[in-house]
Amino acid sequence: xxxxxxxxxxxxxxxxxxxxxxxxxVELLARRRDLVRxxxxxxxxxxxxxxxxxxxxxxxxxxxxxxxxxxxxxDLVEDLLRxxxxxxxGAEGEHGFRRVLSDPVPVVIVGGAGGMGxxxxxxxxxxxxxxxxxxxDDWPHADALLDGAGLxxxxxxxxxxxxxxxxxxxxxxxxxxxADVTSRKRAPLAAMLAAHAGPVxxxxxxxGPTVPSLAKQVVVTCGGRDPAATAxxxxxxxxxxxxxxxxxxxxxxxxMAVVQALRHxxxxxxxxxxxxxxxxxxxxxxxxxxxxxxxIAMTGRLFAQDAGLYADIVLGNEEGLALAERYQExxxxxxxxxxxxxxxxxxRRFAGVRAWFGELADVFLRESDVLLAQARxxxxxx
Amino acid sequence: xxxxxxxxxxxxxxxxxxxxxxxxxVELLARRRDLVRxxxxxxxxxxxxxxxxxxxxxxxxxxxxxxxxxxxxxDLVEDLLRxxxxxxxGAEGEHGFRRVLSDPVPVVIVGGAGGMGxxxxxxxxxxxxxxxxxxxDDWPHADALLDGAGLxxxxxxxxxxxxxxxxxxxxxxxxxxxADVTSRKRAPLAAMLAAHAGPVxxxxxxxGPTVPSLAKQVVVTCGGRDPAATAxxxxxxxxxxxxxxxxxxxxxxxxMAVVQALRHxxxxxxxxxxxxxxxxxxxxxxxxxxxxxxxIAMTGRLFAQDAGLYADIVLGNEEGLALAERYQExxxxxxxxxxxxxxxxxxRRFAGVRAWFGELADVFLRESDVLLAQARxxxxxx
Numbered sequence: 001x002x003x004x005x006x007x008x009x010x011x012x013x014x015x016x017x018x019x020x021x022x023x024x025x026v027e028l029l030a031r032r033r034d035l036v037r038x039x040x041x042x043x044x045x046x047x048x049x050x051x052x053x054x055x056x057x058x059x060x061x062x063x064x065x066x067x068x069x070x071x072x073x074x075d076l077v078e079d080l081l082r083x084x085x086x087x088x089x090g091a092e093g094e095h096g097f098r099r100v101l102s103d104p105v106p107v108v109i110v111g112g113a114g115g116m117g118x119x120x121x122x123x124x125x126x127x128x129x130x131x132x133x134x135x136x137d138d139w140p141h142a143d144a145l146l147d148g149a150g151l152x153x154x155x156x157x158x159x160x161x162x163x164x165x166x167x168x169x170x171x172x173x174x175x176x177x178x179a180d181v182t183s184r185k186r187a188p189l190a191a192m193l194a195a196h197a198g199p200v201x202x203x204x205x206x207x208g209p210t211v212p213s214l215a216k217q218v219v220v221t222c223g224g225r226d227p228a229a230t231a232x233x234x235x236x237x238x239x240x241x242x243x244x245x246x247x248x249x250x251x252x253x254x255x256m257a258v259v260q261a262l263r264h265x266x267x268x269x270x271x272x273x274x275x276x277x278x279x280x281x282x283x284x285x286x287x288x289x290x291x292x293x294x295x296i297a298m299t300g301r302l303f304a305q306d307a308g309l310y311a312d313i314v315l316g317n318e319e320g321l322a323l324a325e326r327y328q329e330x331x332x333x334x335x336x337x338x339x340x341x342x343x344x345x346x347x348r349r350f351a352g353v354r355a356w357f358g359e360l361a362d363v364f365l366r367e368s369d370v371l372l373a374q375a376r377x378x379x380x381x382x
Numbered sequence: 383x384x385x386x387x388x389x390x391x392x393x394x395x396x397x398x399x400x401x402x403x404x405x406x407x408v409e410l411l412a413r414r415r416d417l418v419r420x421x422x423x424x425x426x427x428x429x430x431x432x433x434x435x436x437x438x439x440x441x442x443x444x445x446x447x448x449x450x451x452x453x454x455x456x457d458l459v460e461d462l463l464r465x466x467x468x469x470x471x472g473a474e475g476e477h478g479f480r481r482v483l484s485d486p487v488p489v490v491i492v493g494g495a496g497g498m499g500x501x502x503x504x505x506x507x508x509x510x511x512x513x514x515x516x517x518x519d520d521w522p523h524a525d526a527l528l529d530g531a532g533l534x535x536x537x538x539x540x541x542x543x544x545x546x547x548x549x550x551x552x553x554x555x556x557x558x559x560x561a562d563v564t565s566r567k568r569a570p571l572a573a574m575l576a577a578h579a580g581p582v583x584x585x586x587x588x589x590g591p592t593v594p595s596l597a598k599q600v601v602v603t604c605g606g607r608d609p610a611a612t613a614x615x616x617x618x619x620x621x622x623x624x625x626x627x628x629x630x631x632x633x634x635x636x637x638m639a640v641v642q643a644l645r646h647x648x649x650x651x652x653x654x655x656x657x658x659x660x661x662x663x664x665x666x667x668x669x670x671x672x673x674x675x676x677x678i679a680m681t682g683r684l685f686a687q688d689a690g691l692y693a694d695i696v697l698g699n700e701e702g703l704a705l706a707e708r709y710q711e712x713x714x715x716x717x718x719x720x721x722x723x724x725x726x727x728x729x730r731r732f733a734g735v736r737a738w739f740g741e742l743a744d745v746f747l748r749e750s751d752v753l754l755a756q757a758r759x760x761x762x763x764x
Contacts, residue, residue, distance in 0.1 A: 011428075014421045015437070021414045022445050025407070026459055030452040032403045039396045046393075055397070063404050070412040076469050077408055080462050080719045082759035087458050206671035210751075216758050220669050245668055255666045258659075259674040266652065269716045272731055273709050275738035277640075284637045286627055287602050289588035292641040295680060296755065307732040315678050327655050331710055334651045338706055341697045349422030349654055350689040356657035357682050364682030367757075368692055369592075371676065374756050376598050377464035 029084070036088040037095075043096045051089060051215045051241045089215035089241060099128040100232045104219065105150020106130045110164055112286050115209030116181055117155040123214070123240055139167065146171050151233060153203075154180040154188075158312045162191045169195035177230050181205055183260060183313055185222040185249040193224060200224030201233060202249060204256075205242075215241030222249040253319065260313050261320020267302050268314070274299070290375040393449050411466070418470040419477075426477045433471060433597045433623040461756075471597035471623055479509040479621050482614045487532020488512045492546055497591030498563055499537040505596070505622055508552075521549065528553050535614060536562040536570075544573045551577035559612050563587055565642060565695055567604040567631040575606060582606030583615060584631060586638075587624075597623030604631040635701065642695050643702020644709065650696065656681070664757045672757040 016183045042048075063081055064074035111117045112133030121131045132145050146152065152172055156164050161182050172178060179201040182188045191201045202222035212215060219242045221234060234244045246256070274281075274296075285293055302310065314320060336344045354361055384459050415572065424430075445463055446456035461668050489506045493499045503513045522571060531613030538546050543564050554560060561583040564570045571584045584604040593599060601624045603616060629637070656663075656678075667675055684692065696702060719727045736743055 011421065011424050011430075013471060014424070016418055018414060018417050018421075019441065019444065021410055021417065022441065022463065022530060023448060025410055025462070025758060026445055026448045026452055028403055028407055028410070029449070029454045029459065032400060033454060035396055035400050035403065039393065039400075042393050044397070048393075057400065058615055059404065062401065063408055066408045067411070070408055072408060072411045072415060073469055076465065077411065079759075080407070081404065081466050083458065083461050083465070083756070086755065086759050087455055174763075196494075204452065206674075207667070212755075217673055247665070247669055251665065252669060255669050257569075258656075258661050259666055259670050259678075261755070263674065263677060265716070265720065266648075268732070268735075269466035269709070269713050270648065271735040271739075272716060273705075273712045274640075275735045277705065277708070278738075279640050280637070281739075283629070283633065284411045284641055287588070287600070287629055287637050288635060288641050289600055292588075292645065294538035294750070295645060296641075297746035297750045297753075298677060298680070301742050301750045303732065303739050304738040304743035307729045307736075311728045315720065315728060316724060321720055322469060323655075323659065325715055326659070326711055327651070327679060328717055330655045331651050331713060334647070334654060335706055335710055338647065338697065338703055343693045343697060346650075346693045346697060347689045350650070350685065350692065352655040353650075353657045354685040354689075356660075357653075357663075357685050357703070360663060361682050361686035365686035368676070368679045368683045371679075371757055373468065373594075374465070375753055377461075377468050 032084065033087075041095050044098060046098070048098075049239050049241065056085065066328055086215075089213050097123070097127040097236075100235045100239065101129075101150075104129045106132060106148055108132045108134055108145055108149045108152045110134045110152060110154045110168070111156035114155055116205065117153075119209045119211075120153060120155060120181070126238075127236065127239070142167075143171060146173075146176075149176050150172060151177045154178070154182070154192075157308065158182050158184060159316070161188050165191040165195050172196055172198065174198050175229070177201055177233060178224075179230075179233065183256060184317070185220075185252045189222060189224050189249050199226035199229035201230040203233075204252065213241055217242050218245055219243070219250055220245050220247055222247060222252050257317055257319035257323055262323045263315040264302065264310055264316050265320065265324050266327065267299050268310070271303055273298050290372050294372065296373050305327065407509055414466065415469075423477050426480055428480070430480075431621050431623065438467065439521040468597075479505070479618075481510040482617045482621065483511075483532075483572075486511045488514060490514045490516055490527055490534045491533045492534060492536045492550070493517045493538035496537055497533075498587065501593075502535060502563070505757050506618075508622070509618065523548075525553060528555075531555060531558050533559045533561065534575075536560070536564070539591045539690070540564050540566060541698070543570050554578055554580065556580050557611070559583055559615060560606075561585055561612070561615065565638060566699070567634045568600075571604060571606050571631050581608035581611035583612040585615075585635065591753045595623055599624050600627055600693060601625070602627050602629055602634055604629060604634050639699055639701035639705055643699040644705045646684065646692055647696050647702065647706050648709065649681055650692070653681050653685055672754050676754065676757050 036069060060078055060081060063077050067074040067077040107121075107129045109117045109121050109124075109131065112121050112131075113135050117133070121133060124131045132149070134142060134145050138145060146168075149172065152168065154164055154168075161180060165178075165180070165188065168178065175198055176196075177199040178192050178196040180188045183204055183205050185202045185204060189200065192200045192202070201224050202219040204222075206218040206307060207214075214237070219237050221244055223246070224230075237244055277364060281296070285296070288296075334349075337349070357364070397730075442460050442463060445459050449456040449459040489503075489511045491499045491506075491513065494503050495517045499515070503515060506513045514531070514651060516524060516527050520527060528550075531554065534550065536543060536546055536550075543562060547560075547562070547570065550560065557580055558578075559581040560574050560578040562570045563585050565586055566582045567586060571582065574582045574584070583606050586602040586604075588600040588602060589596075596619070600618050603626055605628070606612070619626055663678070664699045667678070671676075716731075721732070739746070
C-alpha cells in the first residue's frame with residue numbers, strides 16, 4: 001500500500017465518521033419533531049401562542065453559551081436552531097389552534113376563494129369557527145350567508161373593495177365586525193364605516209397567501225370603530241403566531257406608498273429595462289457573485305407573480321405616483337453627475353445618504369451579509 | 383394540583399427534553415468540527431481542494447434520503463447541512479493550503495496593504511509562497527522587490543491601475559506573470575500586455591475582501607497571454623475553494639456594466655430618493671414584511687461601504703452610462719403609463735418582461751422565497 005493509498009483510506013474513514021455524525025443529526029431532528037408535536041397538542045389545549053419570543057430567546061441564549069464553552073461558533077448554533085424552529089412553528093398548528101371566543105361566531109369571508117381568503121378561511125376553521133364563503137356568484141343568497149355572522153372579512157382586489165363594501169351596507173347584524181385585508185387602509189376604512197354602524201376593523205397582512213404559517217408575520221391594524229369589540233380578532237391573529245402592529249390609516253398608507261407602490265414600480269421599470277436591453281442573463285449569472293444573483297432574483301420574482309395584483313398596488317396610488325415623479329427628478333440629477341464623471345459630487349451625495357441612514361447602514365450591511373452567506377450556501381458550481 | 387398546573391408541568395417537562403436534544407446537537411457539532419479539522423490536515427498534505435462539489439452533493443443526497451425515511455423535512459436537513467458545511471470550509475484552511483508549485487516563486491502584491499491585497503497576500507502566505515508587498519511608498523526600491531518575482535498581482539483602485547501597470551513596464555523578470563484584480567478587464571489587460579512581454583492574466587474576484595473563505599466564491603478570468611504559464615494561478619485559486627469562470631474581456635465588461643455600474647447606480651439613486659423624501663425608516667420597518675426590510679437593507683448596505691470604491695465602479699464606465707441613459711427613457715415610458723393609470727398597458731409590459739425572464743422567473747421566486755424565510759427566521763418581535 002502506497003503512502004497515497006493510506007492517506008486516501010484515512011480520508012475515507014474520516015468522511016464515514018462525518019456521515020455517522022450527520023446521520024445522528026437527522027435522528028435528533030426526528031426526536032425533536034415528536035417533542036414539538038407533543039407541545040403543539042398542549043398549546044392547542046391551553047391556547048398558548050405558537051410563537052413565544054421569551055422562550056425562543058432563552059433557548060437560543062442557553063445553546064449559544066454551551067457552544068462557546070464547547071468551542072463551537074455560537075452564530076452557527078443560533079442559525080441552525082432558528083431554522084429548526086421555523087419548521088416547528090409550522091408543525092405546532094397541525095392540531096388546530098385555540099379559539100379566543102368560547103362561544104364561536106360564524107365568520108364570513110367575502111372573496112373566500114382567493115388566495116388570502118382561502119388562508120383565512122383555513123385558519124378560522126382550524127380554530128373551530130364556522131366559516132362561510134361569499135364569492136362573486138353567491139350574492140343572490142348573500143343574506144342567508146350573512147345571517148348571524150359575527151365577523152365579515154372582505155378579501156377582494158383593491159379596485160373592488162369599495163363596491164363590495166357598498167353591497168354589504170345595511171345587511172350585517174348590528175354587533176357583527178366588518179373587516180378588510182386590503183393593502184391600503186384610508187379609503188377602505190371610510191367605506192366600511194359608512195356601510196356599517198357596528199364594529200369596524202382595518203387589517204393589512206404583510207405577507208402573501210403562500211406562507212407556511214403566520215409565525216413571525218406582521219399584520220398591520222388601523223382602528224375603525226369599537227376596539228373593545230374587535231380585540232378578539234387581533235388576539236386570534238396572535239395565537240396563529242402573527243405580530244400585530246398598530247398604525248393610523250394615513251401613516252400606514254404613506255409608508256406603503258414607499259414600500260409597495262414606489263418599490264414595485266422601480267422594480268417593474270428595472271425589469272422592463274433588462275428585457276429591453278435583452279441582457280444575457282445566463283452569462284451575467286455565471287460571472288456574478290451571489291449578491292447580483294439575489295438582486296436579479298428580487299426583480300425576477302415580481303414577474304413570476306400576478307400582474308393584476310401589482311397593477312392594483314401600483315396604479316391608482318396617488319402618493320406612489322408623486323413619489324415616482326420625484327424619483328425621476330433625482331434620477332435626472334444623478335445622471336447629470338454620471339455624465340460629468342463628477343467624483344466629488346458622487347462622494348458628497350453618497351455621504352449625505354449614508355448620514356441619513358445613520359446606524360442603520362451598518363445594521364443593514366451586517367444583516368444582508370448574513371443572508372448573502374446563506375445564499376452562497378446554496379450555490380452549486382459544477 | 384389543578385389541571386392547569388399539571389398541564390404546565392408537562393409543558394415544562396417537554397421543553398426540558400427539547401433543551402436536552404438541542405444540547406446533544408451542540409455536542410455533535412463539536413465532534414463534527416474535530417473531524418473536519420482532521421480532514422483539513424489531510425487535505426493540506428495531499429492538496430485536495432477545500433470544496434469538492436461531488437462529495438457535497440453525495441453527502442446531501444444521503445441525508446435527504448434518511449430524512450424522508452424518518453419523516454423529517456429533507457429541505458430542513460439540507461439547509462442545516464449547508465450551513466454547517468459553510469463553517470467547515472472556513473476551518474479547513476486553518477492548517478494552510480497545498481501549494482501548486484513544488485518550487486515556490488516569490489509573489490509580489492502591488493497594493494498589498496488594501497483589503498483585497500491583504501486577502502491575497504494572506505492566502506499566498508498560507509500556501510507557502512514568499513510574499514512581498516509593493517505599496518505607494520515602496521517605489522524607490524521597487525526593483526529589489528520585483529527581483530526574481532514569479533507573479534506580480536496589481537491590486538489597486540481602477541483609476542490607478544493603468545498608471546501602476548505603466549510603472550511596472552520593463553521591470554519584471556521575463557517569465558514572471560503579470561496579473562490584475564480590477565473589476566473591469568479590457569483596459570487593464572491592454573495595459574498589462576503593453577507593459578510586459580511575458581505571461582499576463584486578468585482576474586476579477588466577484589467578492590469583497592471580508593469573505594471568510596474563498597469556498598463557493600467566483601473568480602472571473604480573462605485570458606491575457608501564455609495560458610500554460612498562468613494555469614498554476616488558477617489551480618491555486620481552486621485549491622482555496624474558488625470557482626474560476628472564463629470569459630472574453632469584452633463580454634465580461636458588458637456583463638459588469640449591468641451587474642455593477644447600472645445596478646449600483648440605480649441603488650445610489652434609490653438611496654438619494656429615500657433620503658431626500660426623509661422617509662420615516664423606523665415606521666416603515668415596523669409595518670413591513672421581511673421582503674421590504676431586505677430590499678431596503680440591500681440599498682442601505684451600499685452606503686455603509688466605501689464611496690470611493692463605488693465612484694470607481696460607476697463613474698467612467700461608458701457602457702454603464704449608456705445603460706443608465708436608456709434606463710431613464712424606460713422610466714419615462716413607465717411613468718407615463720402610471721399617470722394614465724393604464725392597467726392594460728401595465729399588464730402587457732409585465733407579461734413581456736415575464737416572458738423574457740422565462741423559466742428563470744419561477745426559479746427566482748423559489749430561490750428568493752427560501753432566502754426570505756431565512757430572513758424571517760431572524761426576526762425578533764418583542
